[in-house]
Amino acid sequence: MKYNRRNFIKQCIALYGSTLLLPACSTRGKTQTYRSFSPLQADCLGAICEQIIPTDEYPGAIDSGVVNYIDRQIYIRFPELKELYHEGIQAVNSYCTSVYNKEFTALSWDDQTQLLLTMEKGELPEEHWEKASQREFFRIVRRNTMQGFYGAPHHGGNKDYISYRMMNLNYPFIAGQNRYGEK
Amino acid sequence: MKKRYYILIMLVAFFIVGISSYVTWNTLYPNYTCALCHEIKPVCSKWEQSVHAEVVCIDCHGKALESVQSAKEKLNMIYTHFTKKKTFEDIYLSEKQSLAIANRCAECHQAELVAWKSGAHSASYKDIFMDVEHNKMERPYWDCFRCHGMFYDGDIDVLMTMVGDVDKWKIKETKQMNKPTISCLACHQSHHEQPRNIPYEKMDENTRATLAEKAKYPATALYMRADRRHMPSADLQKITLFEQDSLRQIIDDPNTLLCMQCHAPNTARQIGSEDDKTPTGVYEGMNCITCHDPHSNMLKTSYRNVHK
Numbered sequence: 001m002k003y004n005r006r007n008f009i010k011q012c013i014a015l016y017g018s019t020l021l022l023p024a025c026s027t028r029g030k031t032q033t034y035r036s037f038s039p040l041q042a043d044c045l046g047a048i049c050e051q052i053i054p055t056d057e058y059p060g061a062i063d064s065g066v067v068n069y070i071d072r073q074i075y076i077r078f079p080e081l082k083e084l085y086h087e088g089i090q091a092v093n094s095y096c097t098s099v100y101n102k103e104f105t106a107l108s109w110d111d112q113t114q115l116l117l118t119m120e121k122g123e124l125p126e127e128h129w130e131k132a133s134q135r136e137f138f139r140i141v142r143r144n145t146m147q148g149f150y151g152a153p154h155h156g157g158n159k160d161y162i163s164y165r166m167m168n169l170n171y172p173f174i175a176g177q178n179r180y181g182e183k
Numbered sequence: 184m185k186k187r188y189y190i191l192i193m194l195v196a197f198f199i200v201g202i203s204s205y206v207t208w209n210t211l212y213p214n215y216t217c218a219l220c221h222e223i224k225p226v227c228s229k230w231e232q233s234v235h236a237e238v239v240c241i242d243c244h245g246k247a248l249e250s251v252q253s254a255k256e257k258l259n260m261i262y263t264h265f266t267k268k269k270t271f272e273d274i275y276l277s278e279k280q281s282l283a284i285a286n287r288c289a290e291c292h293q294a295e296l297v298a299w300k301s302g303a304h305s306a307s308y309k310d311i312f313m314d315v316e317h318n319k320m321e322r323p324y325w326d327c328f329r330c331h332g333m334f335y336d337g338d339i340d341v342l343m344t345m346v347g348d349v350d351k352w353k354i355k356e357t358k359q360m361n362k363p364t365i366s367c368l369a370c371h372q373s374h375h376e377q378p379r380n381i382p383y384e385k386m387d388e389n390t391r392a393t394l395a396e397k398a399k400y401p402a403t404a405l406y407m408r409a410d411r412r413h414m415p416s417a418d419l420q421k422i423t424l425f426e427q428d429s430l431r432q433i434i435d436d437p438n439t440l441l442c443m444q445c446h447a448p449n450t451a452r453q454i455g456s457e458d459d460k461t462p463t464g465v466y467e468g469m470n471c472i473t474c475h476d477p478h479s480n481m482l483k484t485s486y487r488n489v490h491k
Contacts, residue, residue, distance in 0.1 A: 033221070035268045075268065154410045156272060160418070172407050172414065174422060176447040176457025177321055 069148030069157030088137035278334040285366040302479030330445035331364040372404035372413035436470040
């Protein structure tokens with residue numbers, strides 16, 4: 001393009017006009033986004049976590065933000081776990097697609113439970129688990145789910161202190177001064 | 184010559200576009216500006232539901248070109264937005280920011296400011312941590328910040344030197360001495376969801392019917408230093424207190440529960456122990472703000488023997 005005054009003004013207007021597209025960046029109304037997982041991976045992981053801590057009279061793993069906790073920990077503290085999670089989720093879905101012709105999240109509750117029980121024992125077909133160990137994956141997911149559900153909320157899980165309320169924990173801790181010198 | 188001409192045009196255009204963009208940004212409703220940013224989306228949603236919904240972002244957070252500090256802070260926000268994947272959970276207020284916000288609060292809440300200044304809740308770091316008589320009884324430690332200086336950025340060893348006799352202990356930084364330890368955000372969350380301040384005659388029937396229910400959720404929240412976030416008073420756990428072995432009635436009032444977080448009993452939950460001020464006798468079951476002004480802590484009326 002020839003660089004003349006007219007083109008220059010056109011480019012300036014286009015540049016300024018493009019700022020009007022900023023509202024398209026809005027996340028309003030969209031589902032939660034994660035830093036370590038795609039939405040599909042997060043759904044699958046949420047379903048696995050929900051199997052470990054299901055919703056009963058208290059919210060379960062999904063509603064207490066366990067996936068957010070795992071996502072946050074992988075992004076901030078333990079990036080080495082990202083690969084295991086991605087491969088594990090892929091292996092679970094790969095197995096489900098080959099056997100049930102649908103993904104893990106679409107399975108019935110009982111089928112999901114049975115699958116995870118088998119995975120915990122390390123008895124799922126090995127052809128789907130060439131990259132990751134199924135027992136190791138289950139162990140890590142179970143451990144992180146427990147941490148996310150029962151840990152302190154500032155780590156990303158235990159939303160609204162759900163587990164503290166469930167256990168009737170004294171939180172925030174109420175205690176006056178010690179005044180050990182006073183009689 | 185032509186090159187110089189383009190550079191000049193470019194500079195003028197840059198200036199005009201910059202200024203007009205800046206003015207437009209500060210004029211538009213936050214949903215089209217600040218609230219586009221995913222990091223603060225949850226906070227903005229709460230703000231829209233709060234009594235401060237008509238107070239726009241810049242009224243409290245300031246404009247970028249207000250001061251060098253403000254420009255630096257806003258540029259850092261933009262840099263962080265584009266270079267780091269932060270979420271709203273990663274955003275915390277420093278003590279400096281919390282005090283700056285408190286100054287903004289005071290611009291409108293003048294009566295509350297005067298009451299707060301006249302009472303014990305405006306105690307400075309010097310008042311709290313340089314109290315020799317108290318320090319003889321209890322050596323200051325990290326948990327003091329739970330109620331005094333909850334926004335303080337360091338730990339007790341950063342704040343003061345405790346070497347030698349108690350009367351020789353001192354606060355390390357002189358500028359810290361006169362800062363307040365309990366500012367507005369200790370008990371208030373500016374973006375807290377709460378009933379909007381709509382005049383009664385303008386309410387529809389449904390709103391009027393639910394007014395009493397909504398009144399259970401006051402505009403107060405506890406800032407929890409350990410979690411670096413607020414917990415609305417209405418969500419605070421109701422606690423049980425004892426007088427010897429007898430169970431005592433504690434009113435189910437969120438504001439009273441908020442006061443009790445710091446005016447707290449010992450771990451055995453004995454009424455009247457440590458800092459506990461739970462009303463007893465004929466006053467049992469009363470809430471704190473029936474008698475006390477919440478900001479100055481002073482008595483509204485004359486009561487005797489309310490506390491054990």
